[in-house]
Amino acid sequence: MEVQFATRKLQRRINSDAEARKAYGDQMAKKIAMRLQQMSAARHLGDLRNLPGRWHELTGDLQGALACDLVQPYRLIFRPTEEPPPRTSDGGLDWSAVDSVTVTDIDDYH
Numbered sequence: 132m133e134v135q136f137a138t139r140k141l142q143r144r145i146n147s148d149a150e151a152r153k154a155y156g157d158q159m160a161k162k163i164a165m166r167l168q169q170m171s172a173a174r175h176l177g178d179l180r181n182l183p184g185r186w187h188e189l190t191g192d193l194q195g196a197l198a199c200d201l202v203q204p205y206r207l208i209f210r211p212t213e214e215p216p217p218r219t220s221d222g223g224l225d226w227s228a229v230d231s232v233t234v235t236d237i238d239d240y241h
Contacts, residue, residue, distance in 0.1 A: 132173045133231040135212055141234065155237070159202045163237070166199055166207050176211070176229035188224060193240060197224075197232075204239040 136142035144150045145167070151160035166184060173179050176197075179186045184199040189208070195216070198206040209232045211217070217228035 132170055132175055132178075132229075133212070134167060134170045135231065135233045137233055137235040141236070145234070145237070155205075159205065162201045163207065166201065167234075170209075170232065174230065175227050176232065177227035180226055189240075196235065198240075201237065204241055205237055206240065207234065208236040208238055208240070209234045 136145075144154050145163050148160060148164070151163055154160075155163065169179060169182060169184070176186075179199070186199045187197065189196045189198055193208070196208050196210050198208050201207055211224070211229045212231035212233045213229070217225040219225045
């Protein structure tokens with residue numbers, strides 16, 4: 132799956148091991164790298180759905196975005212790159228048709 136980033140600053144911060152460790156600490160930097168590797172290795176979003184990390188769709192103010200667990204309480208937040216995102220016949224997100232995502236943030240949105 133193709134992984135893009137919302138900003139160059141975010142891309143530099145989480146793709147550079149040194150910058151990620153500086154910004155988030157060792158444990159979180161390792162978890163971020165692991166999640167990005169999982170995303171890159173997947174054919175589509177559906178491949179991630181049942182992996183550890185609780186890959187899930189968000190609601191409320193973050194409707195349309197998805198997230199996976201990092202180090203509690205933080206989450207890696209991303210969106211399908213394609214606009215509008217592919218939908219199933221019942222209107223839900225078609226996880227198996229999403230082959231590109233854009234990472235938008237790392238946050239504790241609770």
